[in-house]
Amino acid sequence: MHAWPASDVPALPGKGRDLKIHDTATGGPVSLDPGPVARIYVCGITPYDATHMGHAATYNAFDLVQRVWLDTKRQVHYVQNVTDVDDPLLERAIRDGQDWTELAERETALFREDMTALRMLPPQHYIGAVESIPGIVPLVERLRDKGAAYELEGDVYFSVEADPHFGEVSGLDADAMRLLSAERGGDPDRPGKKNPLDPMLWMAAREGEPSWDGASLGRGRPGWHIECVAIALDHLGMGFDVQGGGSDLAFPHHEMGASHAQALTGEHPFAKAYVHAGMVGLDGEKMSKSRGNLVFVSKVRRDGVDPAAIRLALHSHHYRSDWEWTDQVLADAVERLARWRAAVSRPDGPSADALVEEIREALANDLDTPSALRAVDRWAAFQQSDGGTQEGAPGVVSRAVDALLGVAL
Template sequence: MVLAVTLLARCNTVVGMHSWPKPEIATLDFSVPPLRLYDSADQRIKEVETDQQPLGVYVCGITPYDSTHLGHAATYLSFDLAIRHLLAAGHQVHYVQNITDVDDPLFERAARDGVDWRELGTSQIDLFRSDMEALSVIPPQDYIGAMESVDEVVRMVQQLLDAGAAYITEGEYADIYASIEATDHFGYESNYDRATMETLFAERGGDPERPGKRDPLDALIWRAAREGEPSWDAPFGAGRPGWHVECSAIATNRLGKHFAIQGGGADLKFPHHEFSAAHAEAALGCPRMAGHYAHAGMIALDGVKMSKSLGNLVFVSKLTAAGHDPAAIRLGVFAGHYRSDRDWSDSVLETAEQRLSLWREACLKAEDAQAAAQLCQQVAQALANDLDTPAAIELIDAWARTTLDSQGQAASKQHAPRIEQSELSPAGLKVVACADALLGIKL
């Protein structure tokens, strides 16, 4: 018991999280179309709600037990595109992201490596920040750790209990679960049938076999204190937050009970986003937490899905340490549509580096301001259509080749360095600003 008391004392002295520096973003001299995104709940592309300003965007963050791999980065790059477009359209955006800095995978990795779980979490959060800064990802205004938000989670758990939407299990541990019957439309976010839900729930951190649950799919919202685990005091007994309710509390306490976009990887569609929405809706009495539930596809390495268990991860920090331009990494990720499962390989990166050089050379040679302005409008239109980066890239490729061909130039095989703006004509400046503001590509 001494260990548990010590952990409790240490967990109550939490330093607030900070995000990373905001990149400089070029200003556009033209209007961009409204952003239309695919919504997983409605299963269609529709315009993002803009009637509530600032626009609330919540993207689920990392569990900091390993370095940022390209699969993580692809998700945050996808929503960086959405935020860039909304900002370019003149909207204010309130962006919130969490860090699940108290969770079983973190404890397990720390125990395996013989390190303190807090130290492991801190080191990986620091590396994540540096990776996001290198990739020119716009940071969230609120970057919130689970340990910071325990009081908020306690309040939401109590609201769920008071509403009859949650219950305390009997037995050795008085864990608290939220009922899937607490809302009338559970399942609307993922659109999965019961059999699919049961399979994914078991695969993705659920505990369908836990004795005392009313339904195998009911989700843990408060794990009663166990020996050797961190815990916090609460009116219903000491313990720690469940994963899904953590995001519910963090999001709604900063963005309100209804906000524009909840985003994350496709693997979060169920159970995580389904339950995050259900918890908020049951606790706060709102019919729908987010206007859009948006999901990014998975990244594979040479045709095999990246995963920690397979050990086939590509780390952002290792790519940049090897001298690869972060702009090329972004271009490699954007070569496929954000909703598609797509592949990463040395060939993808090499193609992206060649493309980056092509664009830079074309910007240096560009003289036709009208063609550049037309290109920028077309790129904005492509991105407004569900962040269609392959179409946007194809447009810039075609413009770049035409620009070089018109001057009898051929694209160099050498990797071109970043351009100094003093070297550019007005036409080149337009394209550089467009690539920066809308794609986050630093030319």
């Protein structure tokens, strides 16, 4: 599966700062110091509907992580998946009378268009669940052979007790986990499971649903969590720098994925930091496909809104916060973009050196985009009121905003 085209990232003078970011597993900030190549895995979409602002906010956060690392002169190895076979996709295809593969391909293509328009840096490896099945099957077999998995009426489940570190990613107690498991795709009440929290690794073929050859597992399809584990281990290995996604993935998805990988390899941790973006709401509730309270990126673009303004709207809230999408949020971003573009349209202006360092410092401090925006606002206001005499300063500002915030002025 191919990703989307990369936009150029301007090189800036000097060198950026190392990233300090909030780690869900420890509950506090961690200073990331990757080697020459930083490794990041971000969980991708289940393509049964268009990209909404909640998706965009999540991918915006991890785009910034890449940009901070690139500014430190590191290379970035970024991997993202597409869950192109799963219950929600199959259910939507049946509801709408569509072929599930055509639905997945169409929505994945639209996601690529949205990411391109928003200037999100693409992953080096963009991998679908279906194409990963040949690599998933041996992992499930290994877990079964190690005693970390068991069969139940043809399905194969992972035993959470096989990983002594289970629970360390989310930090939740068993009761909270059970509630979230029921809400987020698990089946804690199924009779015969060793532990209600045990997640499915391989679902035996169901009538009328797609299935694949699972060798000794029989025909079926993979569970949700093992998909990402197989892709991450194949392309990044254990101990990569950041596992990323929305806050609703901390449990069960990232918790279970970490335990799968740790039980497979005997190594810990799966990722050095687990980083989660907050939820975007609309009309008082989390924006989600199941609720249908969505603002689609493609629809806002079709309405004539500059994608750069959409990114500024996302930047105006800290990535870890839960916030509400409103018409005013977008209007403020459109107005801010106009002010910034007017400010950089002159040949000279106030010195840009301090501003570049302010943006770098803000982003290195847990991706503090609101502080970064305020810094550019101050520079733009000074440019409008007093101007400046440093020739080429507006160009430096324009390149810095592009390189570090992904906003083309």
